[in-house]
Amino acid sequence: MxxxxxxxALPDTAADAFQLEDFLPYRLAVASAHxxxxxxxxxxxxxxxxxxxxxxxxVVGRFQTLSPSAAGEWTAMDKVKVSRASASLVSRGLLxxxxxxxxxxxxxxxxxxxxxxxxxxxxPEALALEATLADGLSRAEWVSLNKALxxxxxxCAAIAATGEDDEE
Amino acid sequence: MxxxxxxxALPDTAADAFQLEDFLPYRLAVASAHxxxxxxxxxxxxxxxxxxxxxxxxVVGRFQTLSPSAAGEWTAMDKVKVSRASASLVSRGLLxxxxxxxxxxxxxxxxxxxxxxxxxxxxPEALALEATLADGLSRAEWVSLNKALxxxxxxCAAIAATGEDDEE
DNA sequence: GGCCCTTGTTTTCATTCAGAACTATCTCCC
DNA sequence: GGGAGATAGTTCTGAATGAAAACAAGGGCC
Numbered sequence: 001m002x003x004x005x006x007x008x009a010l011p012d013t014a015a016d017a018f019q020l021e022d023f024l025p026y027r028l029a030v031a032s033a034h035x036x037x038x039x040x041x042x043x044x045x046x047x048x049x050x051x052x053x054x055x056x057x058x059v060v061g062r063f064q065t066l067s068p069s070a071a072g073e074w075t076a077m078d079k080v081k082v083s084r085a086s087a088s089l090v091s092r093g094l095l096x097x098x099x100x101x102x103x104x105x106x107x108x109x110x111x112x113x114x115x116x117x118x119x120x121x122x123x124p125e126a127l128a129l130e131a132t133l134a135d136g137l138s139r140a141e142w143v144s145l146n147k148a149l150x151x152x153x154x155x156c157a158a159i160a161a162t163g164e165d166d167e168e
Numbered sequence: 169m170x171x172x173x174x175x176x177a178l179p180d181t182a183a184d185a186f187q188l189e190d191f192l193p194y195r196l197a198v199a200s201a202h203x204x205x206x207x208x209x210x211x212x213x214x215x216x217x218x219x220x221x222x223x224x225x226x227v228v229g230r231f232q233t234l235s236p237s238a239a240g241e242w243t244a245m246d247k248v249k250v251s252r253a254s255a256s257l258v259s260r261g262l263l264x265x266x267x268x269x270x271x272x273x274x275x276x277x278x279x280x281x282x283x284x285x286x287x288x289x290x291x292p293e294a295l296a297l298e299a300t301l302a303d304g305l306s307r308a309e310w311v312s313l314n315k316a317l318x319x320x321x322x323x324c325a326a327i328a329a330t331g332e333d334d335e336e
Numbered sequence: 337g338g339c340c341c342t343t344g345t346t347t348t349c350a351t352t353c354a355g356a357a358c359t360a361t362c363t364c365c366c
Numbered sequence: 367g368g369g370a371g372a373t374a375g376t377t378c379t380g381a382a383t384g385a386a387a388a389c390a391a392g393g394g395c396c
Binding site for chain 1: 183184185186187188189190191192193194195196197198199200201202203204205206207219223226227229230242243244287288290291292294295297298300301302303304305309310312313314315316317318319320321322323324325326327328
């Protein structure tokens with residue numbers, strides 16, 4: 001455009017006009033990083049929890065009893081991450097892990113009394129932080145953001161699935 | 169106390185009902201991780217670029233000449249990340265770094281011919297991948313997602329700013 | 337019983353990140 | 367003009383994260 005004559009005369013005007021800040025993956029990554037940092041700090045400072053630990057706590061608190069693999073599905077974490085997070089929670093007396101009586105390989109996760117108390121304390125806090133975020137948007141925007149993200153997630157999962165098939 | 173009653177008005181009932189998958193920070197983190205992985209793979213396999221490198225490339229390509237600190241602002245990265253990314257780009261002959269004649273501390277980033285060629289090649293690819301993501305949503309959903317994320321970003325920045333003031 | 341699958345834990349190695357230290361330069365102000 | 371302090375960038379450090387594979391222990395099916 002302006003200095004086009006100086007350097008290359010390539011037909012890449014589209015590339016020159018590219019604005020990173022309007023690029024959805026960028027926006028998404030930045031938003032997620034912002035929000036994650038907000039939550040990480042809050043969980044770490046007030047409860048000594050990492051995000052994986054918080055997720056396991058949340059999902060076990062919801063289902064009372066859960067296998068690690070089921071926890072992994074609900075929290076979108078792989079088994080390694082679930083294993084580490086629950087080991088940490090167990091070591092702090094927040095979670096109890098027992099054998100699955102119906103399957104020798106399986107384990108069952110369950111909150112201790114202490115873990116349940118923490119859960120009851122953390123959830124409202126998380127919702128409050130979420131509400132703080134929601135304050136920046138109108139109700140309609142908030143709802144549509146949630147819907148769009150949910151849809152994007154399923155769409156990404158679909159893309160990733162087809163990608164795996166193609167590879168190799 | 170498993171499912172003692174369907175609904176009691178106690179605070180911990182709210183905690184029991186908490187669904188991680190409807191929690192916006194969770195949705196956002198999962199979506200961002202999905203999308204980031206998609207792009208990371210693509211950039212790495214096809215162009216040998218990491219995401220920070222791609223961001224620097226994009227923003228320098230747009231402004232022709234840019235200081236590292238300005239690049240950091242445009243890419244939402246700290247100076248350390250910019251420094252590493254540009255060092256890597258320089259070492260591969262994609263970027264040139266020179267002294268700022270008006271300030272001995274400052275540097276100026278600028279694409280080499282090779283870097284400009286890569287830029288012209290990567291941007292359409294990125295837009296194509298973005299379009300693939302957009303395919304999963306209606307046009308209106310896509311637009312509102314973008315708007316909502318932009319708004320969320322500015323709101324987060326505001327929250328973080330006030331947080332910093334309070335601390336210590 | 338033998339073979340292969342699944343569940344879950346642990347290890348390893350490379351990458352990543354936040355924080356702080358460090359170099360060099362500029363600006364302000366005495 | 368010369369220090370104190372701020373700023374631009376780079377480098378270093380230790381912790382966290384990730385992917386991938388090794389490993390242990392059971393289960394299911396022939």
